[in-house]
Amino acid sequence: MPYKKTEQKFNGKIGVCEIGAGDAAISIGGEKTLPFLGGEGFKTAVGIAITDSPEDWEGCFAAVYGDDMKDPAAFAKAAVEKSGADFVLVKLASADPNGADNSVENCVATAAAVEAAVNVPVVIEGCKNAEKDAKLLEAVAKTLEGKNVVLFSAVEDNYKTIGAAGGMAYGQKVSAESAVDINLAKQLNILLTQLGVKPQDIVMDVGSAAAGYGFEYVASTMDRIRLAGLGQNDDSLQMPIMTDVSNDSWGVKEAVFTEAEAPEWGSQENRGIGMEIATASACVIGGSNAIIVRHPESAKTIKSMVAGLLG
Amino acid sequence: MKKVRFNIKGKRTVELVATDDENLLDAARRAGVMIDSPCNGNATCGKCKVKIVSGHVKTTETRHISEEEMAQGMVLSCNSTIVDDIEVEVPDLASSFVNEMQITDLSKNENDNIKHVRKKLIKNGMTNASRLWSEIIQLNHPTVEDNMADEDRLKQYFKLKLGYNDITLSLNVMKKLPDAFRENGFEIEVVYLKRRDVAEILDVKPANGNKAVLYGIALDIGTTSVSACLVNMDTNEIITKVSMGNAQVKYGADVINRIVYSQKPGGLENLRHAIVDESINKLIEKLVKGAGIHKEDIYEVCAAGNTTMNHLLLGVNPDYLRKEPFIPAINVIPEMKCAELGININPEGKIYLAPSVASYVGGDITAGVFAVPIWIQEGFSMLVDLGTNGEIVFGNKDFLMTCACSAGPAFEGGEISCGTRAVPGAIEEVIINDEDLRPFYNTIGHLSPVGICGSGIIDLICEMKRTGIINGKGRMDRTLNHPRIRFDEYGIGQYILYSKELDNGTKDIFITEIDIDSFIKAKGAVFSAIYTLMESLEMPIDVLDNIYVAGGIGTNLDIENAIALGMLPDIPVEKYYYIGNSSMQGCYLALTLTEGKDKIREISKNMTYMELSVHPTYMDEFISACFIPHTNLKLFPSVGN
Structure with missing residues (x-):
């Protein structure tokens, strides 16, 4: 009897979100099935992260980027070239009122410079202070009108400002951030759509954790979100998922301990890349439609993994 | 020794001598001054705020008292110790919850429902009379030839004239027999309970021309409030209704806190005292005074409370109710004398407690189901009782499923x-x-x-x-x-x-x-219980012909708003009935229909209990429902953005 391959069919479909403008635009999402289960359109865009506060990024990246790190525009350009990434994420960490407290104007200028320097879609991340991010991402949305950037991310405390400015007034995309919980993710999506942001303008940042550091919660949350969207056709959970694993992966001891501190563990850079690849690949398998890493080698590896799996 | 004077809302003053370093909340409890303390003195809820008007106490800083309040002399009574003669003002906020007793009529919904259901039950074959009877009878005078004992003489009368097989009588009644017979030439008034073909004699007194009116009490023992109706057992008329906060509130707002308190030395007795002497007997006194009757004329109490309330009323250790696998000591409680429990009516008066089904589905629900009555209907109906615990009963004349959820006292x-x-x-x-x-x-x-x-x-x-x-x-x-x-x-x-x-x-x-959050959790608990129960039976919500909503929420409930909040399922509002206190109504019906009490027992035996706490999807459903109206908007198609 000939072998007949059966494929599980789902009622729901993950929405498509287009990011970037003109030639640079790419689309994420759109699959009708779980990741890598048959040929129903799942693919992952890989993003490379850069920061406006390079002093935080320790020794591992100075060797990769050299002086380019000091200028965000040059940093972004180099990162895209070295990694072959599909898009770039700029972290405006300097805006943090508990840190450098850089002004909104300066940060917006950085974002604009990065956007102008690269020919890929841009994701703008704030400093994770809800109040400051509201002001910052609102101003970014205004300045970069027409560039279709992703504002990364709106949380419960600032979704109104970021949703209204980004998703509605200036036609950008809004990422909705929640802390590894299907219900919190769902609630924020509902709040944003009730505010008037269109579902196709929302991506979900459902949270992550470094592999080995409670990742099972991430895995089950992603699984449940995708099964609800595909299986139960729950339209409040059908937005594409965008996951930034860079901070988590490079923040655990395996990546933080220098070679002097843990000589038996070998190269610090390799350890960081290893953590990042392990975490990112797990998120991709879980259904991340866009994955953001820090090291160009990680980006290349994930891209080839996805290509290999899709065959 | 320090002198403490409590001023309650300017209404009354209570004084007491406190020991040195006595806790202020303990002193208030000892003095019978109600201070709301849902967390039972752990300084976590901030509800036991009082104002020190003169003198001072030793207290510690807490987030519940702002600087401004502190300057005014506000303290949490639970973390204050008495070190001085003091005068304490118990503010409105603390005393309003356990309020003064309220005399009210039954609401229109409640009245309509009991009339309607009573008719329906009589049509279904129940006897339109209570089992409490009285007769004025003339017995033959004994002679040397007719020398049977007084008790035999009474028995003979009941056999020959009233058709009973036998009579029973207690020691108290025996003691009354000889004098009562002879005071008025063997014309006596007998009060008795009809127990199929046996008459249980409750009282014998010399006849004085008029038959005394007999009274009964329908009593609802809620975790938060207790209410009682005085019923004329001859006419079945409800004379007055009185309600008050359950005096056990001072030992904790919910059943769990009270069970925890019951384990402290003297705790069980304090709780029993609070419900019997400080709540039920006070209500009875108020009823008796209001109606101008004697408490000796009250012969029956028909009561319903949740399983924990039953345990506490009986003084039975309730601790195993809250520990897995949640086992009650007793579900079906035999009828007993009120006097045994310390409840003040006629010393021979009886108390019937509606039976429980499980640790969290109590007599209030079995009585409530009796009053609804989904158990005689062909179509599917649901009873949702919104109390401190939310209970759900679903079914029809063939089966009844029930579950309970912890809603908290927000409703x-x-x-x-x-x-x-x-x-x-x-x-x-x-x-x-x-x-x-x-x-x-x-x-x-x-x-x-x-x-x-x-x-x-x-x-x-x-x-x-x-x-x-x-x-x-x-x-x-x-x-x-x-x-x-x-x-x-x-x-x-x-x-x-x-x-x-x-x-x-x-x-x-x-x-x-924070209040809104408590409410959302309460409504989420109720909705997810309804949803989980129906899902487990694979029945869609729209099989329901009727939903009866019960509970002490108010005199009325806006069903549309309750649906818009995602508290009740989104089915047409015409299918909903808000019936108020169903447990009280069940007690009234059981009191005034001969077969009522047996029927409640039968209902309780036929109810299948589903334990939600171990149900695999309940927690997920609960979290999904903690949103207005729900994170699954498809469950609420009629609720717009």
Whole structure:
């Protein structure tokens, strides 16, 4: 009897979100099935992260980027070239009122410079202070009108400002951030759509954790979100998922301990890349439609993994 | 030794001598002064705030007392010790919850329901009479030839004239027999209970021409409130209804806190004393005084309470109710004398307690189901009882399924900053103007507002959502700049319904984000229980012909608002009936229909209990339901954005 391959069919479909403008635009999402289960359109865009506060990024990246790190525009350009990434994420960490407290104007200028320097879609991340991010991402949305950037991310405390400015007034995309919980993710999506942001303008940042550091919660949350969207056709959970694993992966001891501190563990850079690849690949398998890493080698590896799996 | 004087709302003063370093809350409890303390003295809930008017106490700082309040002499009574002669003002907020006794009529819904159901049950073959009877009878005088004993003479009369097989009588009645027979020439009045073909003699007295009126009491023992109806057993008429807060509240707001308290030395006895002497007997006194009758004329009490209340009333250790696998000591409680429990009616008077089904489905529910009555209907119906525990019963004449969820006291106004039971002056209806966000409200009895009861809380939160003051998570819009919206020093939002400043009021009545959160959890618990029960039977919600909503929420409940909040399933409002206190109604019906009590027992045996706490999907459903109206908007198609 000939072998007949059966494929599980789902009622729901993950929405498509287009990011970037003109030639640079790419689309994420759109699959009708779980990741890598048959040929129903799942693919992952890989993003490379850069920061406006390079002093935080320790020794591992100075060797990769050299002086380019000091200028965000040059940093972004180099990162895209070295990694072959599909898009770039700029972290405006300097805006943090508990840190450098850089002004909104300066940060917006950085974002604009990065956007102008690269020919890929841009994701703008704030400093994770809800109040400051509201002001910052609102101003970014205004300045970069027409560039279709992703504002990364709106949380419960600032979704109104970021949703209204980004998703509605200036036609950008809004990422909705929640802390590894299907219900919190769902609630924020509902709040944003009730505010008037269109579902196709929302991506979900459902949270992550470094592999080995409670990742099972991430895995089950992603699984449940995708099964609800595909299986139960729950339209409040059908937005594409965008996951930034860079901070988590490079923040655990395996990546933080220098070679002097843990000589038996070998190269610090390799350890960081290893953590990042392990975490990112797990998120991709879980259904991340866009994955953001820090090291160009990680980006290349994930891209080839996805290509290999899709065959 | 220190002298402590409590001023309660300016109404009365209580003095007591406290030992040195005695805890202020303990002293108040000892003096019988009600101070609301849902957390049972752990300094976590902040409800036991009192004001030290003169003298001082040793206290520690707490987040519940602001600097301003501290300057005014406010302290938490549970973390204050008495080191001085003091005068303490127990403020309105603390004493309003366990209010003074209220004499009320049954609401229109309640009256309509009992009349309707009583007729229906009689049509279904129940006897239109209670089992309590009295007769004036003339016995033959004994002679040397007719020398049978007094008791035999009475028995003979019951056999030959009234058709009974036998009579029973207690020692107390025996003691009355010889003199009562002879005082008025062997003409006597006998009060007895009809137990099929046996008459149980409760009282024998010399006849004085008129047959005395016999009374019974229908008693609802809730975790939060206790109410009693005095019933004329000859006419089945309800004479008055009285209700008050359950005096056990001072030992904890919910059953779990009370069970925990019962394990402390003397705890079980204190709880029993609080329910019997400080609640039930007080209600009976009030009923007796109000109606101008003697308590000796009350012969029957038909009571319903949840399983924990039953245990505490009986003085049976309730500890195993709260520990897995949640086993009650007793479900079906035999009828006993009120005197055995210390309840003050006729010394021979009986108490019947509606049986429980499980640790969290008690007699209040079995009595409630009797009063609904889904157990004689062909079509599917549901009873939703919104109390401190939410209980759900689903079924028809062939089967009954039940489950319980922990809703907390929010529906009855408990653990809500300005919450109150449904008493006169409680805000029971609220509308908020779209334009200027001003509230309009009605209070029970059209008095000046004292607090918000359950139905008012439902309206208020629904209106706040509709007008955009809060979002689906119950969080207030930080961008609104409005005199009725303020944020406290911890950033917690409040919406002011009535205040000294804005309305020239006598007090401030407001709702906080924390209150809204408690309510959302309560409604989420109820909805997810309904949903999980129906899902487990693979029945869609629309098989329901009727949903009966019961509970002490208020005199009325806006079903549409309850649906808009995602508290009740989205089916047409015509299918809903708000019937008020169903447990009380069940007690009344059991009191006035001969077969009633047996029927409740039968119902309780036929109810299948589902334990939600171990149900695999209940927790997920609960979390999904903790949003207004629900995170699955498809369950609420009629509720727009």
